[in-house]
Amino acid sequence: MMWDDFLPLGQALEERFPETDVLSVSDAELARMLGALPMTDGAGKMPESADFFYQVKVAWIQARRTEPADTSMEADL
Amino acid sequence: MSQDALYWSPRGGNNVQDGWGSCHKFTSEQTNAETGKIEKDTIIVDLGQHERPAMFGGGQYDRVVPDLADCLDVPNCPSVDESDKAKAIFLTHGHSDHISGVFAYAMAGVKLPPVYGSEFTLNMVKKGFVERGIPADKQPELREIKAGQTVEIGGVKIRSMQASHSIPGALSFKISNASTAIFHTGDTKGDESSYLQGGVNFADYAEIAKEGKIDLMTFDGTTAARKGHATYESEIFDCYDKLFAENSKHQMIVPLAAAHCERLATVIAAAEKNGKNVILNGGPSMDTNLLGLQMSGIDLAKKFPHIAVVGVKNPLADKLDPKDTITITTGIYMEKDSPFVQYLQGKNNGFKFAKDAVIIAPLTTDKNEKMAFLMATSERAQGHTIITAATRPKMYGSGHAQADDFRRIAGILKPRTVAPIHTRTPGADDFNKLAAEEGYGTFPRQVKNGEIVKVTNKECALVAQDRQQWFGVKIQGNTAELTSIKDTSFKTAELKRRRDAYRAQQETQKRACLAKFAGRSK
Numbered sequence: 001m002m003w004d005d006f007l008p009l010g011q012a013l014e015e016r017f018p019e020t021d022v023l024s025v026s027d028a029e030l031a032r033m034l035g036a037l038p039m040t041d042g043a044g045k046m047p048e049s050a051d052f053f054y055q056v057k058v059a060w061i062q063a064r065r066t067e068p069a070d071t072s073m074e075a076d077l
Numbered sequence: 078m079s080q081d082a083l084y085w086s087p088r089g090g091n092n093v094q095d096g097w098g099s100c101h102k103f104t105s106e107q108t109n110a111e112t113g114k115i116e117k118d119t120i121i122v123d124l125g126q127h128e129r130p131a132m133f134g135g136g137q138y139d140r141v142v143p144d145l146a147d148c149l150d151v152p153n154c155p156s157v158d159e160s161d162k163a164k165a166i167f168l169t170h171g172h173s174d175h176i177s178g179v180f181a182y183a184m185a186g187v188k189l190p191p192v193y194g195s196e197f198t199l200n201m202v203k204k205g206f207v208e209r210g211i212p213a214d215k216q217p218e219l220r221e222i223k224a225g226q227t228v229e230i231g232g233v234k235i236r237s238m239q240a241s242h243s244i245p246g247a248l249s250f251k252i253s254n255a256s257t258a259i260f261h262t263g264d265t266k267g268d269e270s271s272y273l274q275g276g277v278n279f280a281d282y283a284e285i286a287k288e289g290k291i292d293l294m295t296f297d298g299t300t301a302a303r304k305g306h307a308t309y310e311s312e313i314f315d316c317y318d319k320l321f322a323e324n325s326k327h328q329m330i331v332p333l334a335a336a337h338c339e340r341l342a343t344v345i346a347a348a349e350k351n352g353k354n355v356i357l358n359g360g361p362s363m364d365t366n367l368l369g370l371q372m373s374g375i376d377l378a379k380k381f382p383h384i385a386v387v388g389v390k391n392p393l394a395d396k397l398d399p400k401d402t403i404t405i406t407t408g409i410y411m412e413k414d415s416p417f418v419q420y421l422q423g424k425n426n427g428f429k430f431a432k433d434a435v436i437i438a439p440l441t442t443d444k445n446e447k448m449a450f451l452m453a454t455s456e457r458a459q460g461h462t463i464i465t466a467a468t469r470p471k472m473y474g475s476g477h478a479q480a481d482d483f484r485r486i487a488g489i490l491k492p493r494t495v496a497p498i499h500t501r502t503p504g505a506d507d508f509n510k511l512a513a514e515e516g517y518g519t520f521p522r523q524v525k526n527g528e529i530v531k532v533t534n535k536e537c538a539l540v541a542q543d544r545q546q547w548f549g550v551k552i553q554g555n556t557a558e559l560t561s562i563k564d565t566s567f568k569t570a571e572l573k574r575r576r577d578a579y580r581a582q583q584e585t586q587k588r589a590c591l592a593k594f595a596g597r598s599k
Contacts, residue, residue, distance in 0.1 A: 019390060023391070054371075
């Protein structure tokens with residue numbers, strides 16, 4: 001597993017912690033949650049940047065989608 | 078240096094029927110005084126997607142984006158001469174009709190030049206890469222440009238300025254070479270008020286005016302010909318403030334558009350003034366935008382410290398008395414992933430909706446007809462008070478300039494010539510009329526996608542006419558195939574027939590919706 005395989009990570013987080021308020025999860029908490037996923041066993045050192053955790057959170061929310069994301073940025077006309 | 082010029086070519090957004098898919102190509106040509114050779118530098122401003130792909134090619138494409146095969150190496154297209162290649166992409170803001178072409182090109186394996194944007198805009202781009210599973214080696218380099226900063230790309234200077242739109246991090250750009258300057262507003266209105274990241278600062282325009290003559294201003298023409306000014310966030314705040322006071326004994330549900338982050342902050346500010354807590358329950362679309370705000374250093378809970386501002390999954394949300402809360406959700410554009418929409422459609426998704434809850438929805442009815450229809454017909458909305466912009470017009474405000482905004486901005490910048498962007502032909506015609514009445518140089522008609530305008534310090538002239546050019550995008554997993562759409566010429570009768578049929582269908586649907594909704598708005 002590579003740490004930038006964000007979508008599988010997000011899917012795994014949603015399956016393991018389905019009712020989590022992603023918006024209020026701190027980076028430190030997220031690191032612990034990621035470390036608890038079986039799929040991260042044996043993976044190299046986890047990135048520590050805010051950018052990494054942001055992308056993981058986006059992927060986690062993406063796992064909750066039942067519809068394509070594009071309407072999220074519907075233009076303002 | 079007599080040949081020095083800047084060339085502007087709209088490549089999307091200056092459409093016949095709509096303003097989707099913004100993209101503008103700017104090319105600087107300057108003669109090198111030592112070698113006598115002409116040096117070319119091309120940049121792209123915005124690379125969006127058309128939001129109605131069903132209008133093209135019989136609906137066979139997943140997405141439709143501007144065709145930039147003349148300045149990017151695109152698979153299955155002739156290779157581009159090095160001197161013609163775009164050296165950078167600058168993004169004005171993070172709405173999909175301005176950024177989502179980046180994803181399509183990256184998924185198609187096109188090597189894109191560095192992409193510049195504000196911190197928030199780039200966070201929206203990163204979000205898009207993740208959502209589409211685009212691997213890092215296919216992503217362009219992202220470079221932040223702050224408001225007020227100048228970037229030099231070869232012989233072109235790109236100076237950014239904070240704009241005022243419905244999303245934070247919106248920028249306008251002054252694009253100049255040694256002899257010529259173009260001011261490209263992007264999507265903006267002349268609003269100095271903001272409850273999120275700050276509105277437009279007219280002193281910035283004055284600074285730019287001091288730097289030298291603007292030869293051409295490409296101006297947000299979406300609604301610029303309408304009388305008055307675009308509704309300011311402070312006016313919208315006042316409207317919500319009154320509404321929240323009037324309905325303070327009830328739970329209130331406020332559906333917004335997920336991408337209109339400025340409005341979200343305005344509504345929370347009004348809630349704070351009324352001592353109401355806020356539960357954010359807008360579904361994944363809203364949540365990823367909230368993440369983007371957090372990542373850009375904007376924490377709504379900290380920004381409004383006198384109330385609780387929590388996501389619906391936060392344990393605190395269950396402890397709040399519904400009568401003391403305002404639930405902000407999504408749905409005014411009938412977003413399919415909106416929990417409110419799904420609830421009204423009959424899904425049992427836990428959406429908390431008290432029997433006497435009041436719905437405060439900024440529906441202007443002419444573009445929110447599907448939501449209006451749903452609220453008028455849903456069993457679950459029956460008996461509830463529904464307040465819309467039909468009776469409280471200041472509830473809604475567009476992020477685009479109106480006539481007074483144009484007069485004020487142009488009055489400071491004093492451009493020699495102006496041209497509308499981000500608008501369809503009738504709107505462009507109205508804008509040109511307004512601009513001519515105000516004494517600015519204009520083009521006799523809309524400068525359409527694919528056409529080229531030569532801008533010098535003496536004149537602006539249409540030097541090449543072309544047709545609209547788009548790529549149809551077919552997506553498979555995290556890859557995409559780009560195909561030239563052959564039938565997009567506005568001269569094509571068949572396309573016109575199809576577009577007219579599409580619009581007629583929309584009109585019929587709208588009329589049916591409005592008829593259902595008649596009399597429901599209090």
